[in-house]
Amino acid sequence: xxxxxxxxxxxxxxxxxxxxxxxxxxxxxxxxxxxxxxxxxxxxxxxxxxxxxxxxxxxxxxxxxxxxxxxxxxxxxxxxxxxxxxxxxxxxxxxxxxxxxxxxxxxxxxxxxxxxxxxxxxxxxxxxxxxxxxxxxxxxxxxxxxxxxxxxxxxxxxxxxxxxxxxxxxxxxxxxxxxxxxxxxxxxxxxxxxxxxxxxxxxxxxxxxxxxxxxxxxxxxxxxxxxxxxxxxxxxxxxxxxxxxxxxxxxxxxxxxxxxxxxxxxxxxxxxxxxxxxxxxxxxxxxxxxxxxxxxxxxxxxxxxxxxxxxxxxxxxxxxxxxxxxxxxxxxxxxxxxxxxxxxxxxxxxxxxxxxxxxxxxxxxxxxxxxxxxxxxxxxxxxxxxxxxxxxxxxxxxxxxxxxxxxxxxxxxxxxxxxxxxxxxxxxxxxxxxxxxxxxxxxxxxxxxxxxxxxxxxxxxxxxxxxxxxxxxxxxxxxxxxxxxxxxxxxxxxxxxxxxxxxxxxxxxxxxxxxxxxxxxxxxxxxxxxxxxxxxxxxxxxxxxxxxxxxxxxxxxxxxxx
Amino acid sequence: xxxxxxxxxxxxxxxxxxxxxxxxxxxxxxxxxxxxxxxxxxxxxxxxxxxxxxxxxxxxxxxxxxxxxxxxxxxxxxxxxxxxxxxxxxxxxxxxxxxxxxxxxxxxxx
Numbered sequence: 001x002x003x004x005x006x007x008x009x010x011x012x013x014x015x016x017x018x019x020x021x022x023x024x025x026x027x028x029x030x031x032x033x034x035x036x037x038x039x040x041x042x043x044x045x046x047x048x049x050x051x052x053x054x055x056x057x058x059x060x061x062x063x064x065x066x067x068x069x070x071x072x073x074x075x076x077x078x079x080x081x082x083x084x085x086x087x088x089x090x091x092x093x094x095x096x097x098x099x100x101x102x103x104x105x106x107x108x109x110x111x112x113x114x115x116x117x118x119x120x121x122x123x124x125x126x127x128x129x130x131x132x133x134x135x136x137x138x139x140x141x142x143x144x145x146x147x148x149x150x151x152x153x154x155x156x157x158x159x160x161x162x163x164x165x166x167x168x169x170x171x172x173x174x175x176x177x178x179x180x181x182x183x184x185x186x187x188x189x190x191x192x193x194x195x196x197x198x199x200x201x202x203x204x205x206x207x208x209x210x211x212x213x214x215x216x217x218x219x220x221x222x223x224x225x226x227x228x229x230x231x232x233x234x235x236x237x238x239x240x241x242x243x244x245x246x247x248x249x250x251x252x253x254x255x256x257x258x259x260x261x262x263x264x265x266x267x268x269x270x271x272x273x274x275x276x277x278x279x280x281x282x283x284x285x286x287x288x289x290x291x292x293x294x295x296x297x298x299x300x301x302x303x304x305x306x307x308x309x310x311x312x313x314x315x316x317x318x319x320x321x322x323x324x325x326x327x328x329x330x331x332x333x334x335x336x337x338x339x340x341x342x343x344x345x346x347x348x349x350x351x352x353x354x355x356x357x358x359x360x361x362x363x364x365x366x367x368x369x370x371x372x373x374x375x376x377x378x379x380x381x382x383x384x385x386x387x388x389x390x391x392x393x394x395x396x397x398x399x400x401x402x403x404x405x406x407x408x409x410x411x412x413x414x415x416x417x418x419x420x421x422x423x424x425x426x427x428x429x430x431x432x433x434x435x436x437x438x439x440x441x442x443x444x445x446x447x448x449x450x451x452x453x454x455x456x457x458x459x460x461x462x463x464x465x466x467x468x469x470x471x472x473x474x475x476x477x478x479x480x481x482x483x484x485x486x487x488x489x490x491x492x493x494x495x496x497x498x499x500x501x502x503x504x505x506x507x508x509x510x511x512x513x514x515x516x517x518x519x520x521x522x523x524x525x526x527x528x529x530x531x532x533x534x535x536x537x538x539x540x541x542x543x544x545x546x547x548x549x550x551x552x553x554x555x556x557x558x559x560x561x562x
Numbered sequence: 563x564x565x566x567x568x569x570x571x572x573x574x575x576x577x578x579x580x581x582x583x584x585x586x587x588x589x590x591x592x593x594x595x596x597x598x599x600x601x602x603x604x605x606x607x608x609x610x611x612x613x614x615x616x617x618x619x620x621x622x623x624x625x626x627x628x629x630x631x632x633x634x635x636x637x638x639x640x641x642x643x644x645x646x647x648x649x650x651x652x653x654x655x656x657x658x659x660x661x662x663x664x665x666x667x668x669x670x671x672x
Contacts, residue, residue: 188590196617
């Protein structure tokens, strides 16, 4: 008996101390999802969509409040690691958790209207979205490669199902399968990269890897470099950087529209957060080896994203390439690998989250039943039918293009100056050129919205063109930005031109006249969706004009160790 | 390079295990890229994950670190979860079709 007791005490597990405050937002998000799915399986009638929305919104707000409290706590007591060094608790992780919590809130509100319109009952959408969000949060605070992998999978697996969510559309299932196969492929590449880095450095813990690389000459340098390259490939897939972007246009186009916005926002936030932490803090001593690769990824993403988007007729597909272009911009901050670069990337992620969710919010409400009607031609005359919605959409598009007095401009400015600080002048110049190219397709969509409905080339159609664009121009297009100035002659000259000529010019811009049904259609925008899109637009404009609070916020979101 | 000299079970060098894992990983990666049957593609992804597992175990043995072996369990759990979701998606899509080839997925192009 004594022996047994001695044996038992010798085998006592030493569980690590867990600072529950440090992982509180992740726990809240996970708890909300588990609670919702449990309750929905216990009650007899299928839960209404509203119940899911209520729980998801409350959970997101609770996670956001917890993150705000953490922010205060970190600034008072300092950053630290917890759960046996597997989780970092610093300004950086808290910042990412806030971004994801807000993204979840905005998506829950937009998803509500979408689910009601598509006639999908049940709380699964919100459950999966919350699970996915908890994965993205975990990626932001992970301090160990294997925890990053777990976060990545929690994020991705829920997103695969969300992509397939609208089972009435064949495209939705196709998108899910493509996302799954390429996502699984990239995960396998990523985990093999972890294995090689583990073999070369003897640890998967990020600070230990950094210590090892700083104090030792790596015996198997080839293994380490191969591991780093495979990790970059894995991250490249998740953030959709060229040449690992093949999945994103199909997946963005096929997924339900609110899911696409959510996916673009949180997959980028989680993956870029982990990418920054791994490469800027752990692999900083070997930065000469990985910086050129990131440089190449950034240039390819910037150029391919902007140029290929020009050829797209489907708005969701166009936004997919636009998202690739944005990934290129965020890679600028990664490539700089400085404090300023990290802060600029975080700021970009925060503002892009609002832009992309708002944009896909508008795309969601404008779609016809079954989530169709995303051709550029379907947006013609939107300003006539629904001026407020068109104005909101135009603002979000211009912000994505980087028009001044929006957060989009500042985000681009911050990453460009971080790149210039790090002496990556060529990269900064190419990024600016790509922004100019990208401005064209954003403005094309804006022009289409503010152009009249009617047969192309018809006199009655050409006449209101000037009126429509003149009415739209002062409100939708802020003056003083270089990009809108480029289009002013095109729209301004139209009334003076021969009607047929302007019609032909317009035909180049659009996809031909929309059907009669589209022309007369006014969509009803649900209240919660209005609130969500309104929040996105308000954030974009208010913090575009008063940038200091958010820029300071990002600057204080520092990494625990460098 | 100490890693290559260290032996497992006294006679086989760890480098052989690493080489085998690399070959398995390459076969898996190639399979995902060239095969058309979706189920075979899944199996190839599993092969890639297991190649990573073999690498983890080999390095754990070489480094005399139990941590590497623990990581394998995480990867196994994730692989299982991934397959559950993946097969669900395949069943949902291919229920109304005769065969499960990737060539059938051509609704979206551009």
